[in-house]
Amino acid sequence: xxxxxxxxxxxxxxxxxxxxxxxxxxxxNDYAEIYRRTYGHKEGVADLIPFMLExxxxxxxxxxxxxxxxxxxxxxxxxxKATEI
Numbered sequence: 001x002x003x004x005x006x007x008x009x010x011x012x013x014x015x016x017x018x019x020x021x022x023x024x025x026x027x028x029n030d031y032a033e034i035y036r037r038t039y040g041h042k043e044g045v046a047d048l049i050p051f052m053l054e055x056x057x058x059x060x061x062x063x064x065x066x067x068x069x070x071x072x073x074x075x076x077x078x079x080x081k082a083t084e085i
Contacts, residue, residue, distance in 0.1 A: 020028065028045045031052075036042045057063055 028049070032043060032045050032048055035048060
């Protein structure tokens with residue numbers, strides 16, 4: 001059955017923990033302080049990191065190309081599995 005509306009994306013936030021070097025932690029704290037001074041609104045490092053990562057990945061053309069290829073490969077693989085059933 002085909003619907004006009006695609007399956008809705010996963011909207012459940014995922015918590016990811018990682019270990020940062022002391023230098024990276026200091027840089028993240030500095031970034032949060034510069035953000036506060038720039039926008040007049042304090043945001044915690046943990047709140048800024050997801051947006052920083054998203055901006056980084058959106059600005060990486062190599063990642064965008066490779067991700068599109070990966071998505072195409074997944075789609076091809078799923079169509080092959082569907083026709084086998």
